[in-house]
Amino acid sequence: MKVFSNLAMSLDGKIATRSRELFLLGTPRDHQEMQRLRKQADAILIGASTLRSYKKPNLISKAKTQPINALLSTHLDGISPHWPFFQDPKVHRVLFVGHTLSPARAKKFEKTSELVLLKPPTKKKPASVQIVEWFKKRGTKSLLIEGGGGIMWDFSSAHLIQEYHVTLTPKIIGGATAATLVDGRGFLPKEILNLKLKQCRVIGNEIYLVYQALRSSLEATSR
Numbered sequence: 354m355k356v357f358s359n360l361a362m363s364l365d366g367k368i369a370t371r372s373r374e375l376f377l378l379g380t381p382r383d384h385q386e387m388q389r390l391r392k393q394a395d396a397i398l399i400g401a402s403t404l405r406s407y408k409k410p411n412l413i414s415k416a417k418t419q420p421i422n423a424l425l426s427t428h429l430d431g432i433s434p435h436w437p438f439f440q441d442p443k444v445h446r447v448l449f450v451g452h453t454l455s456p457a458r459a460k461k462f463e464k465t466s467e468l469v470l471l472k473p474p475t476k477k478k479p480a481s482v483q484i485v486e487w488f489k490k491r492g493t494k495s496l497l498i499e500g501g502g503g504i505m506w507d508f509s510s511a512h513l514i515q516e517y518h519v520t521l522t523p524k525i526i527g528g529a530t531a532a533t534l535v536d537g538r539g540f541l542p543k544e545i546l547n548l549k550l551k552q553c554r555v556i557g558n559e560i561y562l563v564y565q566a567l568r569s570s571l572e573a574t575s576r
């Protein structure tokens with residue numbers, strides 16, 4: 354199974370402003386690139402904070418078969434089952450939720466989505482590993498992580514992202530609390546992930562980068 358990510362980032366490494374509200378960081382060309390990558394994905398995962406900021410419509414692809422639209426959230430707080438994200442009957446939605454989600458809250462989403470209760474995370478089995486194992490069991494061949502920085506940390510710190518697609522955009526966002534490509538606790542020097550540059554395309558004022566992780570624990574997760 355292939356796990357890859359795609360996000361747009363400002364020159365100073367931010368993927369959103371400190372207010373986390375919706376704005377287009379990339380150009381229409383970047384949007385095309387996102388569509389190209391979505392076509393390669395059987396499933397696309399976003400974090401709850403991203404959905405809350407976008408109230409996003411489906412993570413649609415121009416391919417005939419729509420990818421699974423997956424979401425990671427502890428309690429689905431601040432998310433409404435009436436948002437466009439939950440409306441398209443052609444899309445299969447999977448909500449990965451914390452084990453402490455109340456049955457009453459779960460019920461509100463059961464009509465439109467499949468709910469997967471995650472086990473309490475352990476060092477060996479954090480949420481990201483459980484999610485990858487769930488997709489592997491379903492025969493999913495490719496999972497695209499579209500951010501934000503919170504879930505990027507969950508997956509990259511578990512060495513689960515093999516390929517990082519990053520669009521470097523000619524903007525400075527700043528802000529110590531603005532979301533970055535990978536947030537979370539962060540690495541210490543001896544833990545830092547090393548990557549290899551696979552592709553670099555300059556298109557207009559943007560740079561399209563593809564980096565490959567030098568270490569992956571994907572084979573180690575159970576099949």
Ligand SMILES: NC(=O)c1ccc[n+]([C@@H]2O[C@H](COP(=O)([O-])OP(=O)(O)OC[C@H]3O[C@@H](n4cnc5c(N)ncnc54)[C@H](OP(=O)(O)O)[C@@H]3O)[C@@H](O)[C@H]2O)c1
Pocket residue numbers: 359360361362367368369370372373374375378399400401402403404406407425426427428429430450451474480481499500501502503504505507532533536
């Ligand atoms: N530039 C880009 O390409 C791009 C792409 C995507 C997003 N963004 C922007 O990035 C911002 C959002 O990024 P973010 O870093 O704040 O958040 P995020 O990664 O989208 O979502 C974080 C949320 O995911 C859930 N989560 C994470 N780990 C979990 C775990 N182990 N178990 C259960 N739930 C877990 C939690 O949801 P709950 O709070 O519900 O528990 C957490 O608050 C938005 O402004 C968005 O617009 C930009």
